[in-house]
Amino acid sequence: MDILWQYQFRIILLGDSTVGKSSLLKRFTDGVYSDVADPTVGVDFYARSLDIEPGVKIKLQLWDTAGQERFRSITTSYYRNSVGGLLVFDLTNRKTFDHVREWHREVSEHILPHHMVYILVGHKSDLSRERKVSRDEAEQLAAELGVRYVETSAKCNSNVERAFELLTRDIYELMKMGEISTRDGWDGVKSGLTAKVLYPAEEEAEREKSCNC
Template sequence: MDILWQYQFRIILLGDSTVGKSSLLKRFTDGVYSDVADPTVGVDFYARSLEIEPGVKIKLQLWDTAGQERFRSITTSYYRNSVGGLLVFDLTSRKAFEHVREWHREVAEHVKPHHMVFILIGHKSDLARERQVPREEAEKLAAALGVRYVETSAKNNSNVDRAFETLTRDIYQLMKAGDIVTRDGWDGVKSGFNAKILYPPEPEAQESKCQC
């Protein structure tokens, strides 16, 4: 039986091939890591629920996209139905880091007019000796894109949960503020059968009882 959830967020992972998107997802959803992984063909799906605050459980539908150019026409069709995106690069690859802006720009062109929330992920932080992208440079890019930055390692299980939880909380807060809303024909955010009302009605004033 499925765990009850109040909202479902569709999240997409973006970035060059071999930056470790699949490893991040498998660590986050299954708690496992493998040094050997087959390249993603098209799109793979994962899911996990998070209790973002007491009584509010959010189901994440996670889309792992192929980074190769030949699959780009397949993955672009998934952009429109996503509310959040992880822009992932490999900390040991200058090339993957330099492609982040291209990924961000490409998605932004497809998701209008709805809002999409991003987070920048510097992956493979365990490979410190092979690092090619300084933290300060990555943080500068994140600031330029207006997004948060987190460094992760699927191998060491470092900051993996934190990355997904941070993005989920940011989306949820924008929902509460009314900047992101559910609507017909868009699957980025869906309400569950047991949806908690974000703004519960004020309790009715109790009638005063005179103890005369």
């Protein structure tokens, strides 16, 4: 039986084939890692919940998209119904880094007039000797795109949890500010049976003060 959740966020993983999107998802959702992974065909689905703050459980619907060009027509249909995206590249493969802007542009164009919350993920940080992209370069790209940057390793379980949690928190904070909300016909964000009334951080603090007897 599914545990009650306040909100559901649909998040999509984006990036070239072989960057390790499936490995990240399996580590995050199942806590396992495998050196052998079959290429994703079309779209795979995963799920996990995160406790963002006391009394607020976010269910994450996680969509793993195929990086190959021949599946692009399938995966683009999932962009519009997603609220968050992990832009993943392989730190040991320069081409996958160079393609990040293309992924960002393609998704952003498909979801107009809406927008998606992104995080840039440099994967396979355990392979430091084979590294082809420096942290400075990646942080510069993240700054240009206006997103956070995290380096992860599914193999070593390094920063995997942090990457998904940062993105979830960013979406949640934008909901508090009223910049993201549930909409009819859109699956990016859904309210659960016990949805919480959200207030901006400052207003939340004032309400808590006034409630203290």
